[in-house]
Amino acid sequence: MNPATEHSAAERPAPERKEPTFLLTEKCVADKSELARRFIETRARLNANVDKANNFLVKRYYNIDHNTYLEGALPAKTKELMGLVASACLRCDDCIFYHAIQAYRLGVPRAEQEESLNVALVVGGSIVIPHLRRAYELLEELYR
Amino acid sequence: MNPATEHSAAERPAPERKEPTFLLTEKCVADKSELARRFIETRARLNANVDKANNFLVKRYYNIDHNTYLEGALPAKTKELMGLVASACLRCDDCIFYHAIQAYRLGVPRAEQEESLNVALVVGGSIVIPHLRRAYELLEELYR
Amino acid sequence: MNPATEHSAAERPAPERKEPTFLLTEKCVADKSELARRFIETRARLNANVDKANNFLVKRYYNIDHNTYLEGALPAKTKELMGLVASACLRCDDCIFYHAIQAYRLGVPRAEQEESLNVALVVGGSIVIPHLRRAYELLEELYR
Amino acid sequence: MNPATEHSAAERPAPERKEPTFLLTEKCVADKSELARRFIETRARLNANVDKANNFLVKRYYNIDHNTYLEGALPAKTKELMGLVASACLRCDDCIFYHAIQAYRLGVPRAEQEESLNVALVVGGSIVIPHLRRAYELLEELYR
Amino acid sequence: MNPATEHSAAERPAPERKEPTFLLTEKCVADKSELARRFIETRARLNANVDKANNFLVKRYYNIDHNTYLEGALPAKTKELMGLVASACLRCDDCIFYHAIQAYRLGVPRAEQEESLNVALVVGGSIVIPHLRRAYELLEELYR
Amino acid sequence: MNPATEHSAAERPAPERKEPTFLLTEKCVADKSELARRFIETRARLNANVDKANNFLVKRYYNIDHNTYLEGALPAKTKELMGLVASACLRCDDCIFYHAIQAYRLGVPRAEQEESLNVALVVGGSIVIPHLRRAYELLEELYR
Numbered sequence: 001m002n003p004a005t006e007h008s009a010a011e012r013p014a015p016e017r018k019e020p021t022f023l024l025t026e027k028c029v030a031d032k033s034e035l036a037r038r039f040i041e042t043r044a045r046l047n048a049n050v051d052k053a054n055n056f057l058v059k060r061y062y063n064i065d066h067n068t069y070l071e072g073a074l075p076a077k078t079k080e081l082m083g084l085v086a087s088a089c090l091r092c093d094d095c096i097f098y099h100a101i102q103a104y105r106l107g108v109p110r111a112e113q114e115e116s117l118n119v120a121l122v123v124g125g126s127i128v129i130p131h132l133r134r135a136y137e138l139l140e141e142l143y144r
Numbered sequence: 145m146n147p148a149t150e151h152s153a154a155e156r157p158a159p160e161r162k163e164p165t166f167l168l169t170e171k172c173v174a175d176k177s178e179l180a181r182r183f184i185e186t187r188a189r190l191n192a193n194v195d196k197a198n199n200f201l202v203k204r205y206y207n208i209d210h211n212t213y214l215e216g217a218l219p220a221k222t223k224e225l226m227g228l229v230a231s232a233c234l235r236c237d238d239c240i241f242y243h244a245i246q247a248y249r250l251g252v253p254r255a256e257q258e259e260s261l262n263v264a265l266v267v268g269g270s271i272v273i274p275h276l277r278r279a280y281e282l283l284e285e286l287y288r
Numbered sequence: 289m290n291p292a293t294e295h296s297a298a299e300r301p302a303p304e305r306k307e308p309t310f311l312l313t314e315k316c317v318a319d320k321s322e323l324a325r326r327f328i329e330t331r332a333r334l335n336a337n338v339d340k341a342n343n344f345l346v347k348r349y350y351n352i353d354h355n356t357y358l359e360g361a362l363p364a365k366t367k368e369l370m371g372l373v374a375s376a377c378l379r380c381d382d383c384i385f386y387h388a389i390q391a392y393r394l395g396v397p398r399a400e401q402e403e404s405l406n407v408a409l410v411v412g413g414s415i416v417i418p419h420l421r422r423a424y425e426l427l428e429e430l431y432r
Numbered sequence: 433m434n435p436a437t438e439h440s441a442a443e444r445p446a447p448e449r450k451e452p453t454f455l456l457t458e459k460c461v462a463d464k465s466e467l468a469r470r471f472i473e474t475r476a477r478l479n480a481n482v483d484k485a486n487n488f489l490v491k492r493y494y495n496i497d498h499n500t501y502l503e504g505a506l507p508a509k510t511k512e513l514m515g516l517v518a519s520a521c522l523r524c525d526d527c528i529f530y531h532a533i534q535a536y537r538l539g540v541p542r543a544e545q546e547e548s549l550n551v552a553l554v555v556g557g558s559i560v561i562p563h564l565r566r567a568y569e570l571l572e573e574l575y576r
Numbered sequence: 577m578n579p580a581t582e583h584s585a586a587e588r589p590a591p592e593r594k595e596p597t598f599l600l601t602e603k604c605v606a607d608k609s610e611l612a613r614r615f616i617e618t619r620a621r622l623n624a625n626v627d628k629a630n631n632f633l634v635k636r637y638y639n640i641d642h643n644t645y646l647e648g649a650l651p652a653k654t655k656e657l658m659g660l661v662a663s664a665c666l667r668c669d670d671c672i673f674y675h676a677i678q679a680y681r682l683g684v685p686r687a688e689q690e691e692s693l694n695v696a697l698v699v700g701g702s703i704v705i706p707h708l709r710r711a712y713e714l715l716e717e718l719y720r
Numbered sequence: 721m722n723p724a725t726e727h728s729a730a731e732r733p734a735p736e737r738k739e740p741t742f743l744l745t746e747k748c749v750a751d752k753s754e755l756a757r758r759f760i761e762t763r764a765r766l767n768a769n770v771d772k773a774n775n776f777l778v779k780r781y782y783n784i785d786h787n788t789y790l791e792g793a794l795p796a797k798t799k800e801l802m803g804l805v806a807s808a809c810l811r812c813d814d815c816i817f818y819h820a821i822q823a824y825r826l827g828v829p830r831a832e833q834e835e836s837l838n839v840a841l842v843v844g845g846s847i848v849i850p851h852l853r854r855a856y857e858l859l860e861e862l863y864r
Contacts, residue, residue: 053402055406079263089233090233111159112217118212123231125521125556197571201788266633280622281625303691345496345841375847402649403648403650404658475709513794548802697845
């Protein structure tokens, strides 16, 4: 509580945020995996719908969401994998696909995706297994 | 699907698992933070109770849980932070405290704990905020 | 705690409950939107199944559920939108479709549906987004 | 789909529902376990509050809830343990305490309570563990 | 899909957002209800902690959260009650207290708070009941 | 806490675990119900994928999951129905189908499946209803 403490929160500089460097485009991923292609196309079609509605708060949310996964104190790779963990333990197939593809585009190896899913499995329980199965089907197509 | 593919899952060696190196004991953490001390003591007292019951399946679960956070394809640090993300987005104060303390004992800086909590906040929504507040109270005591 | 207090709970008359007036039949909605039509038909087919089973407790639950959304202290419109918020933050596509269609049939304008979904998005987090996308697709068909 | 089928749903008689026979009163349980006593007293105090409000729908819900755990096609004991499983995997301490005490009052042995909690643990994951610990503390007091 | 349609999303003006008018300060509420006072004070103390950390993304989230409940297409009152529904069905006591107090400060009568909680109860099930009990204790203090 | 107590946890023998006796093979069930057949085939195809990945922790989890539903202090039948309750209140269609089919293969009558689903409905709320509808469709095919 001493304001003069060397490592106090008030004095920590905010970590620099910047866009991560993707090794692959969404197009490349869609060409490699049929599951990824269908996910990416459906998402684009539905997002076009949301964009058209031009809702102020939704746009703000999309913006804050984008900012969450930039390079910062933690690498973008790690945060995409954290997004994967959160998605898997909250059991959202679309979100799992989104973060698994983003992590793949950033060059994350399959073993790291699997270990991330393991954290979600053990924290979230067997109810996560159906989502894990579908995630492995995607990983199989991406990393073959 | 080609079994001869160089990177096929069947041929990937399982990542080596080993115990992480903690920089601090639980005792050190308890001495520094009153919130941590109370958490650690209550947890130990209640776990003694569970141990005494000697339930086969519970012991198996504790064992698999322990194995999840070892050094492997991903560093133990990263997986403790993933445990923190999962705990925060599933909104379990005890689990948040457990993983935040484990990450602290492994030398994770505060900014990485905050970014992990940010992933949980954005994925899990404002319902996470009361847990975030209590997590920040702990971080304040740990990193002062 | 003073039993003589003017506004004490014991003396409040129960709000009168009555059926809301729908401006549109389910048939009209199904004719306008293909997504609504498929939802309404599948729901009717599956409910016929449940009705046939004639389970006492399920019938009681359907009855209490029906009573929840009648005109009362709050207008039926508002409660259908609250049902939408609850459905979206608990992430149930069928429930979202049900309440969005009910609200539409009661004459709720699109902007009110969007603001309700915003509450669910901000409380429930980005995990709500895939459901929001599908809800907007329905809104697009209903309100065009 | 053949309405003449011997076992068709339409012809199944509804299982008879009747009140279960408790071997112990709440008072007995409260006398044996301090944790149970505090739970029972707080619950009674807060329920008095709810009763006073005399809300039509809440009363209906309490009534349907009561009907769920009567003797029927399944014994009341089994359904109280199912209530325990549901409570533990949805992670509600109050609900866990309620159903563990009800099961105890019906003469369920500790080993059956533990196996029920195991189903919740494996389905619901490590996030259930803090609740399991508190449940074991109660079981320890009840079954000593 | 016809861009010239009168009510198309593209042409709808964004609803004006403005701060709601509170009839009561937090101080007034704290003076009336001991439960509210304790909640408000703890929240303020923990938020001071979060503010001190000065985390960019957390500040953005607090800001978007604030914007969600302004007057807009729906009255602020309705959206606070929707926040209450979301909080109750996601089972967060702090969030329930927050929105119940905000709604009270905006002049919402008790019967509307109860009907909102009923939506959460019926959508969210008996697992909501322990939270409902605590909410009614607060309502009892606020509306006496 | 007296270690000499007759019924102390330390002295309770662990309940014997053994494989349950299924009255029907998965093949029989698939032949009877088209819904079951599609579920069983998809699950087998996706599990083959997971098996191929040969992930140490996933295999451990599948193993502990298998052990949970063996004959023990509670009959396997009861625990499959508890798995059904947990699956329904956590709202996982695949898990509901899995446990409903397992219970059917063990000779559980339809009325017991319905009462189990009722516990999940009342604990979990109307958000469970869409899953209940799909479960009843399966029950209709299995028990005709």
